[in-house]
Amino acid sequence: MPSATKTRDSSAEDANMEDITPPSAQPVVDSQEGGDPMEEDGEDNELGEEEEEEEPQRVRILPGSTSTAASFEFLKEGHTLGNALRYIIMKNPDVEFCAYAIPHPSEDKMNLRIQTYDTTTATAALEKGLQDLEDLCDVVSEEFWTQRENFMAAKH
Amino acid sequence: MEYDTMMMDGESLGPSVKISAADNTHVDFELSNVDLSFANSLRRVIQAEVPTIAIDLVEIEANTSVLADEFIAHRLGLIPLDSREIDQLNYTRDCDCDQSCGKCTVTLTLHAKCSSDEVMKVYARDLIVGIDRPNNHIGNPIITDPEGQGSLIAKLRKGQELKITCIAKKGIAKEHAKWAPTAAVGFEYDPHNKLHHLDLWYETDKVSEWSVGIPTIRLFPPPRLTAGYRPKSKYAEWEEPPAEGEPFDYDAVPNRFYFEVESAGMIEPDAIIQEGIKELQRKLAGLIHGLGENDDMNGDYDGPRSPDGIEGGAPWQDQGYTTPYAGAGNTSAWGGGGATAYGTTPYGNSGSAGW
Numbered sequence: 001m002p003s004a005t006k007t008r009d010s011s012a013e014d015a016n017m018e019d020i021t022p023p024s025a026q027p028v029v030d031s032q033e034g035g036d037p038m039e040e041d042g043e044d045n046e047l048g049e050e051e052e053e054e055e056p057q058r059v060r061i062l063p064g065s066t067s068t069a070a071s072f073e074f075l076k077e078g079h080t081l082g083n084a085l086r087y088i089i090m091k092n093p094d095v096e097f098c099a100y101a102i103p104h105p106s107e108d109k110m111n112l113r114i115q116t117y118d119t120t121t122a123t124a125a126l127e128k129g130l131q132d133l134e135d136l137c138d139v140v141s142e143e144f145w146t147q148r149e150n151f152m153a154a155k156h
Numbered sequence: 157m158e159y160d161t162m163m164m165d166g167e168s169l170g171p172s173v174k175i176s177a178a179d180n181t182h183v184d185f186e187l188s189n190v191d192l193s194f195a196n197s198l199r200r201v202i203q204a205e206v207p208t209i210a211i212d213l214v215e216i217e218a219n220t221s222v223l224a225d226e227f228i229a230h231r232l233g234l235i236p237l238d239s240r241e242i243d244q245l246n247y248t249r250d251c252d253c254d255q256s257c258g259k260c261t262v263t264l265t266l267h268a269k270c271s272s273d274e275v276m277k278v279y280a281r282d283l284i285v286g287i288d289r290p291n292n293h294i295g296n297p298i299i300t301d302p303e304g305q306g307s308l309i310a311k312l313r314k315g316q317e318l319k320i321t322c323i324a325k326k327g328i329a330k331e332h333a334k335w336a337p338t339a340a341v342g343f344e345y346d347p348h349n350k351l352h353h354l355d356l357w358y359e360t361d362k363v364s365e366w367s368v369g370i371p372t373i374r375l376f377p378p379p380r381l382t383a384g385y386r387p388k389s390k391y392a393e394w395e396e397p398p399a400e401g402e403p404f405d406y407d408a409v410p411n412r413f414y415f416e417v418e419s420a421g422m423i424e425p426d427a428i429i430q431e432g433i434k435e436l437q438r439k440l441a442g443l444i445h446g447l448g449e450n451d452d453m454n455g456d457y458d459g460p461r462s463p464d465g466i467e468g469g470a471p472w473q474d475q476g477y478t479t480p481y482a483g484a485g486n487t488s489a490w491g492g493g494g495a496t497a498y499g500t501t502p503y504g505n506s507g508s509a510g511w
């Protein structure tokens with residue numbers, strides 16, 4: 001059970017943090033900050049590259065999720081991403097339900113709920129959503145530039 | 157491009173842009189065949205997340221003017237600085253340097269002393285831009301007035317002096333409004349309020365009170381007296397008004413969005429749109445990257461945590477593998493290491509992804 005081992009490692013870290021501070025929203029952030037530098041070091045040593053510094057983990061799956069019904073927590077994201085992502089994920093015919101929420105205005109977090117049919121998984125739907133939104137951005141960007149060129153040409 | 161999904165619900169043509177006016181400081185356009193959520197994301201991102209450069213640190217060596225140091229520091233921060241090709245400048249927090257360097261900051265100095273009996277005005281043009289910077293325009297004060305003076309910083313009387321060193325840094329308006337690339341962003345849709353997203357207040361008669369032809373002066377583009385529909389939007393002329401007695405269509409969604417972007421001068425208005433979209437894509441790319449890389453996400457996912465969120469004092473290890481998610485002997489796609497959804501993504505889990 002290779003992943004089980006991995007799981008235990010990361011949760012052991014969580015547990016350490018939990019011992020110090022009471023279980024609130026805070027330890028989650030702590031554990032991520034605490035966990036990340038290690039990951040970074042490991043990578044740097046392994047690859048010996050001066051890869052850009054790794055940001056703290058931005059997305060995680062919230063407890064209680066299953067493969068086809070998951071809640072994701074995004075750090076440092078808000079309505080800008082949340083609403084557009086929700087829309088594009090709902091466009092996916094394999095998705096049964098998608099919604100987002102910002103649980104508290106003074107916490108810089110955005111939660112996204114995805115429930116899919118058996119044809120896909122929630123994580124796959126999220127990945128597809130991110131990719132689709134990026135493609136949509138490409139299309140709009142290209143269209144805007146084309147129209148701008150046309151407008152400028154017509155003006156002169 | 158997995159874009160076919162967009163072809164549903166009347167968006168058959170794909171996103172379309174129609175530019176109605178543009179000059180050095182404005183661009184007015186209509187964005188159609190996209191969802192309200194996307195149009196609003198674009199509005200939000202161009203207002204708050206397109207990076208620019210602005211004065212962030214001010215060192216005051218001499219200030220014998222009547223204005224307090226912090227007052228002047230604040231005014232300096234608000235001076236628009238040339239932010240074209242901002243990609244060439246690092247965020248100071250991402251830079252390799254200790255405090256600041258030519259790759260992440262631009263230094264501006266100001267030295268003015270009034271020696272005449274007349275009041276001396278100190279303008280943005282009096283700022284001297286340091287040479288250590290990525291290109292020769294970034295950080296230049298924006299000067300658009302015919303006199304070529306730029307923003308007024310302070311007035312000095314005889315004998316008064318200002319000697320100041322400023323460090324300008326890259327930032328976004330979400331952190332401080334001085335980094336906002338836009339002076340204003342107009343955003344509207346459904347000028348006839350057919351969708352009833354607004355509940356327009358009226359005294360006695362909705363129609364006459366909301367569409368009186370009050371002569372209005374349109375300032376842009378070219379100033380002109382229009383027998384305008386005030387307070388109705390000028391875009392009301394662009395869309396069909398509702399027919400008499402037309403039933404409310406509860407399935408209708410907004411489809412045409414009218415943007416009026418006004419630049420503060422740091423970046424051209426059309427570049428603001430481009431940069432905004434780029435910024436959205438940067439967000440997405442970062443998340444796709446993070447998603448592919450983080451096996452930890454699985455950890456939280458099938459980890460020995462009770463789905464009921466009982467985290468209290470129960471030791472992790474002992475309680476582990478009794479939850480519904482891990483109990484199945486890792487036969488689910490989520491359980492077994494190499495068999496996780498992530499194990500098979502092109503992003504791998506070694507951190508060697510090409511991003």
Ligand SMILES: [Zn+2]
Binds near residue numbers: 253
């Ligand atoms: Zn630097």
